[in-house]
Amino acid sequence: MTAVNLLDFDLDALAAYCEQLGEKRFRATQLFRWIHQKGARDFAQMSDLAKSLRDKLASRAEIRPLPVISEHVSADGTIKWLFDVGGGNAVESVFIPEDDRGTLCVSSQAGCAVGCRFCSTGHQGFSRNLSTGEIVAQLWFAEHALRARFKTAERVISNVVMMGMGEPLQNYAALVPALRTMLDDHGYGLSRRRVTVSTSGVVPMIDRLRKDCPVALAVSLHAPTDPLRDELVPINRKYPIKELLEACQRYLEAAPRDFITFEYCMLDGVNDSDAQARELLALVGERGPAGRVPCKFNLIPFNPFPASGLKRSGAARVQAFAQVLIDGGLVTTVRKTRGDDIDAACGQLAGEVQDRTNAATRMAGARQRAKMVPIAVQAPGGSDIHNEGTSR
Template structure:
């Protein structure tokens, strides 16, 4: 009997699963059936997969598994936002957040345990970087959330309509694992999401923006946060490697392949740092300098969610409104993001929570392994 570790089928996009099945002597249509069982139906027991040949089910039992991530904690906000903390081993954990709205259900997914970029206003960055997630660990967040939510809400319909790679980590610094995960999200035999409804957020890894445009163009959001290089160098250290003019040029190149005709620029509003009228005027000049078409970008102004190590404060509502008005008067489409899930540390920039204390996380993981979380039929107690 083989002692090899069973392959986790969450690690494969459809082509990868077809290659795996071919090694078992099976044709591609069997891989498609298997893919649907896993992602569309949420099955993790090969015995449930009734339309697979019994011989294939027997082969899979011996060499494969559908292995999700253990859930360390689950919290629900008063506004309906749900946050999960997943154990990824070695004392590391990552978070995913589901945000329900009237016309959509958005899942925010992590791509790394920690983050190496170190943006000054982001608590995840203050945690430091541990490792990249695998394709299966990225997809396991969606797999769990989608099928948990269907059971919880009592529906057979798809619940997650939008995915944003805006959780912990810089997705484009984990490119090899990211792209197969995106392909599963988009695949009609998988989650069948529109390219317009899958968003990769980046702090500006220019070469990988160009690669994504060729390999798997989805909606792109760029964490901008400053109108000039001097300030952005301080807020987003990656800017020292890929300054603003290079980043703006990459965004324009991306538009030739993107499913939308605009790039979203995320802009965290920091009191007295980047929220003054002169900053708005510099942003307008930046947009105009790189304009090659009418509306080529949109701004999303994000309320800062304070944490002690940052030394920063949230801009006041009047200041945010005045800033937004200056951009809008210049013809730039501008929205102010509504803060969601901040009572459970699930809002933008807060995805570290207990993770920032890795000793505490290791203790919580050890405890969870001894006392399993309640099964997916009901929500765990919030905290």
């Protein structure tokens, strides 16, 4: 019999499992604390559990970690782990230490099927969804490994961002129990404000998340118009900007924060003109397609990789773009690049993926089409110009 992986269960599911074993709910709470708060794997260590329960668990269940293939530490303290998820697939997680927080970037899929043109993961294609246990295992390992490293019993990870490999909302059934484990006071006790799901814009799942487990929401926008976003974020062809912004409005009714974070990867000559910044102001303003959307913009320096055919906007251009948004009344930040010396920065996570989507061929075709039909870019004066040969 295959052992049940207890990392797959949020507290309610673990209580149901314990009931199957003839145990009461408080035993599930004790077990949950041992697993997530203390990082225990050996049931024999769980001294406040009845021996009869420990024996049952030892014969039927396990806490199954992900094998660590490699660990890389950046000069700035960022740590990247590569985890083996079987079948020739590996996913990456990144820990980003700061003075007032410790953030873990977690993967939800082996690869990604969305195929954003500026994202290294998307160029690898898609293999499969991760299970709840595989998502939680990244946090379970990182939290307890970091406590041992820093010789502390205190919590090290204060924030989790579902911004690693994959589109979280395309793995919804596994995502929600993982989020509940992160939030549970008997688990990791994270605040809803400190757990962020980043999405490319899967509108129906944004609505479901609002009802099932509202946490902070970040939306990968990257363009002010549908034609450009269609090219950069292909899912826009199914859920265009107006529908996405309307979903954001609905999400705010239940969100733990009173704003949506829009992520915007700065691509030289593609989406970084002052005119496009003014289009963003109009997009989320009172007269926008969904009315005023309370939001902040996070401008992300593009991290180039050979297959993208794209270039990073210059620092002066990023600052000028940001200033247009700030002058228009929008809270705007420029993300500090962390871990780029170990390929751990935004858009660089690639892992190892046995692609089932033939991504390399599709991306090559997209780049060829881009050469024949260049992306239209808005010049500062408002007229259309083209960025010849340009291909998240």
